[in-house]
Amino acid sequence: MPMSLTVIDAQSRISSSNENDNRIIQQAISLLEHLPADPARSAALVQRRLKDGGNALQTRIGTAYQGVVDAWSLGIITIPAVVVDQRYVVYGEPDVAKAVALIEAHRRTQP
Secondary structure, three states: OOOOEEEOOHHHHHHHHOHHHHHHHHHHHHOOOOOOOOHHHHHHHHHHHHHHHHHHHHHHHHHHOHHHHHHHHHOOOOOOEEEEOOOEEEEOOOOHHHHHHHHHHHHHHOO
16 A cells, blocks of 8 residues: 655655755755844844755755655654654654554554
């Protein structure tokens, strides 16, 4: 049966698993470097940096952090967490395959 899988600690996995994604994450982090103390000036500078990075950068950053947004909307505040079908959550298991196996075992016991 197809399932929707969200790994809540995905941003840390992206930064360590793929060189291109690591570059995108580093660009996202650089958006926040050397900001002025004034919040209004900082916000303007980050917006300019995002604009300079183009739509592709904005899309990649959004995709990299979508799991965090999904977790927040589901009320998840502890990581690691694996969410399947926006319904089942396994906390504390960093191995995605093991977490999915736990969920599938639970599903088999439910009518």
